[in-house]
Amino acid sequence: MNTEKTRVLIIGSGPAGYTAGIYASRANLRPIIYEGNQPGGQLTQTTEIENFPGYPQGIQGPAMMDEFRAQAVKFGAEIKSKTIAKVDFSKHPFECEDEDGDKIIADAVIICTGASAKYLGLSDEDKYRGLGVSACATCDGFFYRKKNVAVVGGGDTACEEALYLSTLAKKVYMIVRKDYLRASDVMRRRVAEKDNIEILFNCNTEGLFGEDGVEGARIVRHRGTPEEEHFDIAIDGFFLAIGHHPNSEIFRGQLDMDAEGYIKVAGATTHTSVEGVFAAGDVADPRYRQAVCAAGTGCRAALDAEKFLMEHNEL
C-alpha cells in the first residue's frame, strides 16, 4: 500500500475535472486527477457536440475530451487511470483511498464525478444487459444495423440517440411516457424529419422478451386510464435515455446532498458542506447539466481551492 500527498486531488474527469486540472496546474498546484473508470466522462459516449463554444463545425465528444485532457497534462496535471473508492473528510488533510488500496492525502479535494444513465428498474433490464439493453447508442448502435430498436425517453438525449440509431437501424421506436417530447425544438424537428423513427406517445415499457437476447418489448399505452391498451413491439435493441443520477455514493453521509444525491454547493461557489472540499460539474448540477457549464464550474472549483489553500497557508 502506497501513500501519496497532494495539494489538490481532483476526483473524476470530464469537462469539469479536466478544466479544474487545467486551472489548478496553471496555478502551480500540481493537481492529481483520478480519471475513474470512464475517462472523459459522459461526453465520450456521445457523438457530435454542436453547442460547445469554439467549435462552429461541431466536434466528436471523445475528441473534445482528448483535447481537454491534453491541455491539463500540458500544464502539469498528473493523471491516474484509477478510481477513488473511499474518502474520509472528517479530518484535514483529507484521506482518500483508491481501488488498489493506495492512500492519497489531499489538502483540498475537487469532486467531478459526474452522473450516470438511469434505468427504468425493470428486472428484464438486468436480464438482458449486454444482450440488447444499453444506455449508449454510440457505444452499441453498431450491433443493430438494419434491425429494429427502441429508445426510451423524450428529452434531448433520447432524440440524439434515436437520430444516431436511425442512421444504422431499419426502424427506431421512441417510447415516450407523455404526449409530447420534452426535447428542444431543433431536436424535435430533426426527429420528425426521419421516416424511420416512430414515436409511441403516452407509452411505458412493462417488460422485455426474447430467447437469447431482446426480441421485443411489452408496451402499455395510457396506463391506468380507461383507454389503457397493451401491445408488443418487435425489437432487437432497447436503449435507455431517461436522464441521469449523480455519481455521489462514496460521499454519502460526509457531504450535504439533495434528495436525489446531487452534492449541495453554497450559492454560486463550489464550496460543499466540508471546508476544503469542492464539487463541480453534473454531480452538483441538477439543473443545467451542460458540458460548458461543467467546464465553468471546474474552473470555479480550482479557483476556490486555490483561495482555500492560500487562506490556510498551504501554498
Ligand code: NDP
Ligand atoms: P431529460 O431529463 O431532459 O429527459 C428525460 C426524458 O426521459 C424525459 O422525456 C422524461 O419524461 C423521460 N423519463 C424519465 N424517467 C422516465 C421513466 N421512468 N419512464 C419513462 N420515461 C422517463 O434528460 P436528458 O438526458 O434528455 O437531458 C438532460 C439535459 O441535458 C437536458 O438539459 C438536455 O437539454 C441536455 N442535453 C442537451 C443536448 C444537446 O443540446 N445536444 C444533448 C443531450 C442532453 P418526462 O418528460 O415525462 O419527464
